[in-house]
Amino acid sequence: xxxxxxxxxxxxxxxxxxxxxxxxxxxxxxxxxxxxxxxxxxxxxxxxxxxxxxxxxxxxxxxxxxxxxxxxxxxxxxxxxxxxxxxxxxxxxxxxxxxxxxxxxxxxxxxxxxxxxxxxxxxxxxxxxxxxxxxxxxxxxxxxxxxxxxxxxxxxxxxxxxxxxxxxxxxxxxxxxxxxxxxxxxxxxxx
Numbered sequence: 001x002x003x004x005x006x007x008x009x010x011x012x013x014x015x016x017x018x019x020x021x022x023x024x025x026x027x028x029x030x031x032x033x034x035x036x037x038x039x040x041x042x043x044x045x046x047x048x049x050x051x052x053x054x055x056x057x058x059x060x061x062x063x064x065x066x067x068x069x070x071x072x073x074x075x076x077x078x079x080x081x082x083x084x085x086x087x088x089x090x091x092x093x094x095x096x097x098x099x100x101x102x103x104x105x106x107x108x109x110x111x112x113x114x115x116x117x118x119x120x121x122x123x124x125x126x127x128x129x130x131x132x133x134x135x136x137x138x139x140x141x142x143x144x145x146x147x148x149x150x151x152x153x154x155x156x157x158x159x160x161x162x163x164x165x166x167x168x169x170x171x172x173x174x175x176x177x178x179x180x181x182x183x184x185x186x187x188x189x190x191x
Contacts, residue, residue: 035161036100041174052138063127093118124161127157128166141171
């Protein structure tokens with residue numbers, strides 16, 4: 001639920017000093033959902049979300065969605081050296097939990113309430129459903145910004161979420177050096 005004021009006044013409202021979150025068009029994000037896939041883009045989105053959370057006193061939920069390869073089932077089991085015999089789902093959750101804990105350790109040192117969530121399934125579907133169930137005010141997520149054939153082949157989780165999310169979505173794109181083609185690099189100023 002976003003707190004966007006539509007500019008109308010209630011009884012007795014003279015329109016005096018309003019809190020920032022009550023001004024028309026200003027979003028007060030109390031609960032922010034940040035899907036991460038551990039890419040540079042998703043980690044940049046997490047950093048942006050934490051900055052917003054510090055500013056607005058928001059809580060941040062960091063969500064990782066894992067998807068099994070089509071050849072495996074949740075109850076299939078694996079045995080890895082140094083691990084006991086585990087189901088694929090249990091192993092994926094354990095490995096993801098460790099990776100998420102490492103990502104949010106720095107966030108936890110800041111004055112932000114943060115929680116980690118792990119779910120399995122198609123990423124866009126899970127993100128949208130989690131946003132609905134959790135009544136989030138904002139989703140902040142990374143996007144690789146692919147276009148053309150690569151976009152057609154991979155699809156875009158961010159695009160699906162933007163189109164179907166029950167709340168505003170802020171997408172963060174980080175241009176990685178290997179994305180530049182000859183002559184496409186941004187100009188830099190001399191010191």
